[in-house]
Amino acid sequence: VEVRDLGEFGLIDRLQKALGRPPGDRLVVGIGDDAAVWRSGDGFTIATTDTMVEGVHFLPGKVAWKDVGWKALAANISDVAAMGGTPAFALVTLCLPPDTPVEHVDAMYAGLAECAETYGITVAGGDIVSAREITVTVALTGDAIVGPDRKPHLLRRSAARVGDDVAVTGPLGASAGGLRVLKEGLAAQHPSLVESHARPWPRVDAGTIGVRAGITCGMDISDGLAQDLGHICRASSVRAELYLDRIPIDNNLTLAYPADAASMAAAGGEDYELILTGDAATLAAVDQALRRHLDLDFPQLHTVGRITTGHVGVVILDATGAEVDLTSRGWDHLRPGSHS
Amino acid sequence: VEVRDLGEFGLIDRLQKALGRPPGDRLVVGIGDDAAVWRSGDGFTIATTDTMVEGVHFLPGKVAWKDVGWKALAANISDVAAMGGTPAFALVTLCLPPDTPVEHVDAMYAGLAECAETYGITVAGGDIVSAREITVTVALTGDAIVGPDRKPHLLRRSAARVGDDVAVTGPLGASAGGLRVLKEGLAAQHPSLVESHARPWPRVDAGTIGVRAGITCGMDISDGLAQDLGHICRASSVRAELYLDRIPIDNNLTLAYPADAASMAAAGGEDYELILTGDAATLAAVDQALRRHLDLDFPQLHTVGRITTGHVGVVILDATGAEVDLTSRGWDHLRPGSHS
Numbered sequence: 001v002e003v004r005d006l007g008e009f010g011l012i013d014r015l016q017k018a019l020g021r022p023p024g025d026r027l028v029v030g031i032g033d034d035a036a037v038w039r040s041g042d043g044f045t046i047a048t049t050d051t052m053v054e055g056v057h058f059l060p061g062k063v064a065w066k067d068v069g070w071k072a073l074a075a076n077i078s079d080v081a082a083m084g085g086t087p088a089f090a091l092v093t094l095c096l097p098p099d100t101p102v103e104h105v106d107a108m109y110a111g112l113a114e115c116a117e118t119y120g121i122t123v124a125g126g127d128i129v130s131a132r133e134i135t136v137t138v139a140l141t142g143d144a145i146v147g148p149d150r151k152p153h154l155l156r157r158s159a160a161r162v163g164d165d166v167a168v169t170g171p172l173g174a175s176a177g178g179l180r181v182l183k184e185g186l187a188a189q190h191p192s193l194v195e196s197h198a199r200p201w202p203r204v205d206a207g208t209i210g211v212r213a214g215i216t217c218g219m220d221i222s223d224g225l226a227q228d229l230g231h232i233c234r235a236s237s238v239r240a241e242l243y244l245d246r247i248p249i250d251n252n253l254t255l256a257y258p259a260d261a262a263s264m265a266a267a268g269g270e271d272y273e274l275i276l277t278g279d280a281a282t283l284a285a286v287d288q289a290l291r292r293h294l295d296l297d298f299p300q301l302h303t304v305g306r307i308t309t310g311h312v313g314v315v316i317l318d319a320t321g322a323e324v325d326l327t328s329r330g331w332d333h334l335r336p337g338s339h340s
Numbered sequence: 341v342e343v344r345d346l347g348e349f350g351l352i353d354r355l356q357k358a359l360g361r362p363p364g365d366r367l368v369v370g371i372g373d374d375a376a377v378w379r380s381g382d383g384f385t386i387a388t389t390d391t392m393v394e395g396v397h398f399l400p401g402k403v404a405w406k407d408v409g410w411k412a413l414a415a416n417i418s419d420v421a422a423m424g425g426t427p428a429f430a431l432v433t434l435c436l437p438p439d440t441p442v443e444h445v446d447a448m449y450a451g452l453a454e455c456a457e458t459y460g461i462t463v464a465g466g467d468i469v470s471a472r473e474i475t476v477t478v479a480l481t482g483d484a485i486v487g488p489d490r491k492p493h494l495l496r497r498s499a500a501r502v503g504d505d506v507a508v509t510g511p512l513g514a515s516a517g518g519l520r521v522l523k524e525g526l527a528a529q530h531p532s533l534v535e536s537h538a539r540p541w542p543r544v545d546a547g548t549i550g551v552r553a554g555i556t557c558g559m560d561i562s563d564g565l566a567q568d569l570g571h572i573c574r575a576s577s578v579r580a581e582l583y584l585d586r587i588p589i590d591n592n593l594t595l596a597y598p599a600d601a602a603s604m605a606a607a608g609g610e611d612y613e614l615i616l617t618g619d620a621a622t623l624a625a626v627d628q629a630l631r632r633h634l635d636l637d638f639p640q641l642h643t644v645g646r647i648t649t650g651h652v653g654v655v656i657l658d659a660t661g662a663e664v665d666l667t668s669r670g671w672d673h674l675r676p677g678s679h680s
Contacts, residue, residue: 003445004438011445011468015432018449019456019463026428027462036464038429040483043381047464049431049479053471088366089378091389092355093477098344105343105351109358116359122367123359124376124387128351131393133472137433139389139479143380 032235033157034082034219037144044144044152048079054134062182065104067198068136069111075222076140077119078202078272082220084155084211086204087142089124090116095131108136119204145211153211155218155276157235164217164277166240166305169206169290172225173261174250176268181256192252200272205293206286206300210276213286217277224267226326229275229305230314239310242266245319248302266316267326277307372575373497374422374559377484384484384492388419394474402522405444407538408476409451415562416480417459418542418612422560424495424551426544427482429464430456435471448476459544485551493551495558495616497575504557504617506580506645509546509630512565513601514590516608521596532592540612545633546626546640550616553626557617564607566666569615569645570654579650582606585659588642606656607666617647 003011016031028044029037035048052072054060073090080087092112096105116123121140144152160166178197181190202220210218217236221228226242233240249265257264276283283301290300316324343351356371368384369377375388392412394400413430420427432452436445456463461480484492500506518537521530542560550558557576561568566582573580589605597604616623623641630640645654656664 001442002438003436003440003442006442008468011434011436011442012466014442014446015449015463015466015468018446018453020453024460024462027464029464030462031465036429036431038462038464040385041381041383045380045385045429045481047429047431047479047481049433049465049467049477051433051435051467051469051477053435053469055472056470089376089385089387091376091387091479093389093391094351095391095393095475096343096351098342100343102341102343102346102351102354106354106358109355113358113360120364122364122370122378123355124367124369124378125371125389126352126355127389127391127477128348128355129391129393130396131473131475132395135435135471135475137389137391137467137477139387139431141385141387141481 028152029154034079037083037152037154043146046080046083046085046142046144047139048076049137049139050075050079051135051137059182063198065107066111069108070115070199072136072138073112073115073121074200074202074272076138077204078200078220078222080140080142081202081204081207082155082218082274083144084153084207084218085142085144086208087119087121087140089122089141091139092123092126093137094126094128095133095135096128097132097134098130100134145208155207155211156216157219157232159217160232160236160238160277160307162238162307162309163279164307165280165283165303166229166242166307167276167283167301167303168221168225168248168273169203169276169301170273171248171250172221172271172273173253173265173268175200175270176264177250177253177256190252190256193256196250197270200270202272203274206274206290209289209293210286213289214282215276215278215286218274221271221273221275222269224269225265225275226267226314226316232275232277233313237312239308239312240305240314241308242305242314242316244316244324246302246304263326276301368492369494374419377423377492377494383486386420386423386425386482386484387479388416389477389479390415390419391475391477399522403538405447406451409448410455410539412476412478413452413455413461414540414542414612416478417544418560418562420480420482421542421544421547422495422558422614423484424493424547424558425482425484426548427459427461427480429462429481431479432463432466433477434466434468435473435475436468437472437474438470440474485548495547495551496556497559497572499557500572500576500578500617500647502578502647502649503619504647505620505623505643506569506582506647507616507623507641507643508561508565508588508613509543509616509641510613511588511590512561512611512613513593513605513608515540515610516604517590517593517596530592530596533596536590537610540610542612543614546614546630549629549633550626553629554622555616555618555626558614561611561613561615562609564609565605565615566607566654566656572615572617573653577652579648579652580645580654581648582645582654582656584656584664586642586644603666616641
């Protein structure tokens with residue numbers, strides 16, 4: 001049996017079994033959510049790690065090194081945001097072939113530093129090793145919001161309840177659009193899509209505002225809305241209906257790929273917006289709080305579905321209520337043919 | 341300019357400059373020591389990350405996968421021990437070619453789990469990605485000892501003072517001996533050297549006991565005693581004399597390579613013992629405390645040198661007081677010809 005036969009999630013299951021039940025009482029959230037959470041003194045640490053491999057997670061020669069640095073950190077920030085926390089400290093590991101031009105490394109550092117400064121993160125250490133291919137690994141820790149009950153208030157994948165609405169924090173599909181124009185050699189015509197793909201803006205604001213408003217279920221969209229909502233369904237043992245015609249689509253994506261935009265918004269990865277579930281009133285309160293925070297007078301949360309009883313998983317419905325089959329299955333990094 | 345021209349330490353300097361001065365007041369120790377330290381609530385987190393690349397840090401086909409898992413975690417534990425802290429939570433990133441046999445991954449997990457259990461560490465998460473070569477990256481956090489002054493009590497590279505003795509926590513060179521017998525095809529004749537190389541035992545005990553006794557300067561031996569003592573000298577702006585005839589040498593190394601054993605003990609990497617500097621009385625107290633802790637009635641600390649005034653750096657002296665030139669310069673991972 002080879003690694004490709006199990007896929008990423010199969011391997012994670014196997015690791016979990018090998019490790020057995022974690023010892024001690026400090027661990028609040030272990031393997032299986034967007035990030036881990038444990039008690040640190042009188043606070044709670046959120047921790048995650050995410051790797052980008054050249055040729056797998058970014059296209060060599062097509063993406064600026066500066067953007068590789070930004071995105072490597074941003075992907076991790078999104079995992080902390082997905083738990084409702086605030087990022088704080090990063091460790092950065094670079095695997096570099098000895099003949100890597102130093103200007104590439106400098107550009108990567110610059111993008112990383114820019115992202116760190118934007119989000120108030122301190123890069124506190126790391127490791128640099130020789131390797132055959134370029135890999136950037138970031139480990140990021142942050143702080144959970146602690147309630148008056150002295151417990152961490154988090155967004156969990158496992159907290160969706162029947163009757164919840166499902167909302168997303170912004171238009172989707174632009175990152176998938178950017179990847180597509182890069183692959184089709186159309187980057188020059190669609191710079192904003194490329195920008196969305198190369199320099200995502202994780203939603204720390206929406207995560208913390210959601211938690212403070214009382215939302216308890218959420219995750220970030222890294223594999224694609226449909227697939228990530230599926231993770232929530234499995235972790236919460238619920239069914240979700242996703243209404244294809246309600247998914248907000250990035251305007252530039254609609255212009256570039258009008259026929260495919262809806263399905264790309266539903267299934268395309270790396271949007272780094274958040275999915276939040278909760279009752280309609282709480283979600284409306286989050287929308288209002290986000291509008292105030294961003295000083296914007298239009299909707300900041302978009303209801304795209306509903307949590308229901310029934311067979312665990314996501315059902316995508318069109319405007320007539322008919323079930324839609326999206327063949328795209330999102331990113332499972334270890335299966336052949338997967339590209340990101 | 342290529343990465344190989346700068347080397348690991350040159351690249352780290354460059355990253356530090358790109359990042360500028362870290363914001364905020366939570367960071368206690370940033371880039372440049374064995375691990376980073378920051379405030380977490382009313383405690384202090386120690387954090388480090390360390391990567392092993394197949395063919396660079398371990399020899400494919402010559403080292404058991406189980407041992408790769410053990411050592412990937414152990415190298416990180418040693419960095420936490422080198423700060424005087426106790427390891428607690430790990431994130432594990434695996435880069436795997438899709439055709440990796442799952443039994444290799446299972447064996448690596450088993451070794452990792454064994455090391456985690458031995459040291460009381462919880463593996464709380466990680467990432468698994470597709471890549472062309474196998475890489476195991478661990479990010480490890482731990483807790484610093486907090487004094488009655490509510491400050492973290494740490495072992496720092498920068499705390500050596502003129503007049504300090506330099507001590508090490510055990511016989512050295514066995515790991516370098518193990519690497520050498522593996523390369524020379526003599527593994528079967530020297531299983532204990534291979535074991536020392538493949539399954540190091542980091543010295544969390546010595547680090548915490550040292551800190552509690554009042555030691556403030558230390559680091560772990562990963563690049564080799566002479567080179568690592570050089571890091572202490574540069575960080576502390578001091579000179580150190582290293583007495584070649586006082587360096588404790590692993591018995592099996594002496595048997596295997598009698599002619600080279602002393603220089604291998606002085607320069608060979610990955611021993612994962614600690615260097616501690618301090619006044620003779622404090623070091624003697626640490627030795628006594630370690631003997632009690634381990635229930636062993638022979639010396640646990642070995643004085644191998646002295647911190648002096650003079651040109652910053654390490655001078656190695658033989659029994660006659662003559663200076664010795666060890667050509668081996670330890671591990672600088674990005675220079676050509678470096679193998680570990």
